[in-house]
Amino acid sequence: MQGSSRLVLAHFWAAFATFAVAIPLGAWQMLVRSPLHQWIAPELYYRAVTAHGTTFAYVFPTLIAMGFGYAVCAVSLGRPMRGLSLAWISFALVIVGAAMALATVAAGKANVLYTFYPPLLGSPYYYLGILVAVVGTWVWIGLMVWHVRRWKIDHPVLPIPLAMFATAVGALLWGWTSLGVGAEIAFLILPNAFGWTSTIDPGLARVLFSWTLHAIVYFWLIPAYIAFYVLLPQAADGRLYSDKMGRIAFLLLLIFSMPIGLHHLFVDPQIGAGFKFLHTVFTGMVVVPTLLTIFTICASLEIAGRLRGGRGPFGWIAALPWDRPFVLASGFSMVMLGLGGASGIINMSYVLNSTVHNTQWVTGHFHLIYGGAVVIMYFAIAYELWPRLTGRPLAAPKLVRLQLWTWSVGMLLVTLPWHLVGVMGQPRRMAYYDFSNPALASQGVWVTVSAIGGFVLVFSAALFIGVLLASHRGPTAAISPLKFSLAVNPPRRLPKSLNSFGIWAALVLALTLANYGYPLAQFAFLGKSAVPAFPVSQNDRR
Amino acid sequence: MSTLPSDVIEESERRWAYVVAAVIGLMFAVIIFTSVHWAAQPPSNVETIDASRLHLAGEFVEENLGTAVQPDGSVIVRVIAQQYSFVPSCMVVPAQTPVVFRVTSPDVVHGFLIMDTNVNSMVVPGFIAEIRTRFEKPKTHLMPCHEYCSVGHDGMWAHVKVVDRQEFTKSYGSQPRASCAG
Numbered sequence A: 001m002q003g004s005s006r007l008v009l010a011h012f013w014a015a016f017a018t019f020a021v022a023i024p025l026g027a028w029q030m031l032v033r034s035p036l037h038q039w040i041a042p043e044l045y046y047r048a049v050t051a052h053g054t055t056f057a058y059v060f061p062t063l064i065a066m067g068f069g070y071a072v073c074a075v076s077l078g079r080p081m082r083g084l085s086l087a088w089i090s091f092a093l094v095i096v097g098a099a100m101a102l103a104t105v106a107a108g109k110a111n112v113l114y115t116f117y118p119p120l121l122g123s124p125y126y127y128l129g130i131l132v133a134v135v136g137t138w139v140w141i142g143l144m145v146w147h148v149r150r151w152k153i154d155h156p157v158l159p160i161p162l163a164m165f166a167t168a169v170g171a172l173l174w175g176w177t178s179l180g181v182g183a184e185i186a187f188l189i190l191p192n193a194f195g196w197t198s199t200i201d202p203g204l205a206r207v208l209f210s211w212t213l214h215a216i217v218y219f220w221l222i223p224a225y226i227a228f229y230v231l232l233p234q235a236a237d238g239r240l241y242s243d244k245m246g247r248i249a250f251l252l253l254l255i256f257s258m259p260i261g262l263h264h265l266f267v268d269p270q271i272g273a274g275f276k277f278l279h280t281v282f283t284g285m286v287v288v289p290t291l292l293t294i295f296t297i298c299a300s301l302e303i304a305g306r307l308r309g310g311r312g313p314f315g316w317i318a319a320l321p322w323d324r325p326f327v328l329a330s331g332f333s334m335v336m337l338g339l340g341g342a343s344g345i346i347n348m349s350y351v352l353n354s355t356v357h358n359t360q361w362v363t364g365h366f367h368l369i370y371g372g373a374v375v376i377m378y379f380a381i382a383y384e385l386w387p388r389l390t391g392r393p394l395a396a397p398k399l400v401r402l403q404l405w406t407w408s409v410g411m412l413l414v415t416l417p418w419h420l421v422g423v424m425g426q427p428r429r430m431a432y433y434d435f436s437n438p439a440l441a442s443q444g445v446w447v448t449v450s451a452i453g454g455f456v457l458v459f460s461a462a463l464f465i466g467v468l469l470a471s472h473r474g475p476t477a478a479i480s481p482l483k484f485s486l487a488v489n490p491p492r493r494l495p496k497s498l499n500s501f502g503i504w505a506a507l508v509l510a511l512t513l514a515n516y517g518y519p520l521a522q523f524a525f526l527g528k529s530a531v532p533a534f535p536v537s538q539n540d541r542r
Numbered sequence B: 001m002s003t004l005p006s007d008v009i010e011e012s013e014r015r016w017a018y019v020v021a022a023v024i025g026l027m028f029a030v031i032i033f034t035s036v037h038w039a040a041q042p043p044s045n046v047e048t049i050d051a052s053r054l055h056l057a058g059e060f061v062e063e064n065l066g067t068a069v070q071p072d073g074s075v076i077v078r079v080i081a082q083q084y085s086f087v088p089s090c091m092v093v094p095a096q097t098p099v100v101f102r103v104t105s106p107d108v109v110h111g112f113l114i115m116d117t118n119v120n121s122m123v124v125p126g127f128i129a130e131i132r133t134r135f136e137k138p139k140t141h142l143m144p145c146h147e148y149c150s151v152g153h154d155g156m157w158a159h160v161k162v163v164d165r166q167e168f169t170k171s172y173g174s175q176p177r178a179s180c181a182g
């Protein structure tokens, strides 16, 4: 892969190593708080939740996005990457930061959960580790943007290849949205953790965290969307319906996914009703790029199905090559995206949010979208890239299909019951529930179902790692190089707005100012709301 | 692929754009209608308080916590959420009466959720969360803290007892600050 194979493989293996540890932790958490198990010491539970959340929020998807970005850069621009040593430095920073944060968690010094809302305070090394990892990703952002610029200078009139265009969108989006949590750690938490400040403003910290917390999900999602546009049509023997529509969808994600984060704070007392409503409206707008993507992908698949002889309004669906891992994974992904998207629309509603806020419904929602729809596409990407990276064909295609099936079934078994008990009012983040209480008894059976789903996921994760390992050790063979899907009508020229980022970046700035300017500035004149920090305890005081 | 010229593709995309606009429009219409019709608004009062002095003076001193009947018959319930309990741990309110909860925290972020209702708020230290609601029927609701507040979080459950209006006046009317906490 233009000399980038080792780099990409290092990112993917590191990501999947953290995945292999964090998935069993998640399943264990579901087991110990279910009726199938005795109550355990809550400290251990929260330690495991912090490790699981920190891995899956800051480490695993970050490494996948970076590794996939390097692969796209090499393949779509068709020339070797420059600045490989910078890329390795960036990788090392992410690994060192992640190791520092996770070791602190493992030592029981930072049971703060991945959202670490102040004034609860863990060891400074936890936050420092996350900050180092985030800084590491900024090097990657710089590399992606630099390669787009270099390529544009050499090809002034050609459209930037869609895959690279979208990767640059993901990089810019992450660059802007990571500033929220970066500022929270650098200016509020660390000064307090090291004893330089005596108080911390929890309201301000929550607003800064929300700056990151919504758009980070799109940073995780963008590799999956890129795969839909540039790998899926080809994997199904079709063509991409519209290259232009893809660009528009990614640009809409860029401008709408960040200035909407206050929807996580709908029931927070430090934000006024006006800004909450404003963020509801913009959150509604972020549905648009997903609806455009669903249209374009379905149309591309219809082309594939008809080329393969499918007839009638639905016959083309049956004619698709569902035995190919990429097509199968994408089908599952779209089902989970549809269900998770519907539950997300309930979260984002200014009114309905009160029914489900911070209940298990929310956990169900983001596990379905991210753990289901997005992560299954990470699997598909890995299966597609592995032969190209290792020069060895994928081992055991039957097991690959079983892996994708079990992941989807497991995810639905885990998340649908969570939605249900969430509506019944079950709060999230509890080490145990008293199911002997008649008001909670009816939730027990659903919690049990989701715990079983957790073990289906562990089985699927083990299969996944097994297939990758076996393939990596298999015999070498001639492998066709990776190519990206062609559009039905590949664009020869594009308007400047669809081939550059300047005006869109300006729009992001303007929207951020409009939607976050006052909610942040208000803390300068609201009155005293800062409080001393409370170190997270090692055991409960009851 | 010559069977799919760009104008055919663009026409289909235009039709889809109408569908998208209709879906988003309907969503907003429902949200605006329901929030106006039921006057449903999340707690958004933006009111600060000095969290380190709660127990010393002002609205949240211990003898002021619990349910206070207002001259107009409505009630205000003042609650402190702290590691790892609510004070009072059992709140009593009359049914079919406007109820205002005023909640704050002296330590970390907590959650305030009355199960089987839409009462749901974050409790952020330094701020007072004010939630307006009304309970139709007598019933005892569970009230868990729904934000992680350190390792005793899972034990932080309280109760909200909704009683008939007459019964409330009879049993609790004489107390200046009513509660059902033992």
Ligand SMILES: [Cu+2]
Pocket: A213, A214, A261, A263, A264
């Ligand atoms: Cu969000």
Ligand SMILES: [Cu+2]
Pocket: B110, B111, B145, B146, B147, B148, B149, B150, B153, B154, B156
């Ligand atoms: Cu709590």
